[in-house]
Amino acid sequence: MTCRISLHDRDLKQFALAINRSMPDPVQSSTASQSWLTRSERHVGLASRRITKFTQKKTLVDQSKIGDAAEMFVTEIQEKMATLPLNSFINIDQSVVNKEIALLHGAR
Numbered sequence: 001m002t003c004r005i006s007l008h009d010r011d012l013k014q015f016a017l018a019i020n021r022s023m024p025d026p027v028q029s030s031t032a033s034q035s036w037l038t039r040s041e042r043h044v045g046l047a048s049r050r051i052t053k054f055t056q057k058k059t060l061v062d063q064s065k066i067g068d069a070a071e072m073f074v075t076e077i078q079e080k081m082a083t084l085p086l087n088s089f090i091n092i093d094q095s096v097v098n099k100e101i102a103l104l105h106g107a108r
Helices: 009-022 034-044 057-061 063-083 102-106
Strands: 089-091 097-099
Touching: 009 034, 063 089
Parallel strands: none
Antiparallel strands: 089 097
16 A cells, blocks of 8 residues: 655755754754755655646536536447447547547558
8 A cells, every 4th residue: 555645845854854853963064955855855766746636617517518428428339339349449548439440540
């Protein structure tokens, strides 16, 4: 199981200073500067990531339309899958199903 926590530069700086103070012979001039922190993060392989999630108002308003369109799409694909061979369908990214047209594919 992976445990993910959010750490900011100020948290890492506080941890570094606390560890330095707890050492038997602490470095008196240690300030955990930004350049030291950047080098340490690069050495250990830490990366800063910004998590943003935008939800458009239109998406919130049109939830029922989106649900209806999804149901129509599933019904349409199920009908086509009943009449065409299954190897003519490709699930590209697990959110889009495309029908491969053998004539265009073979004409290359």
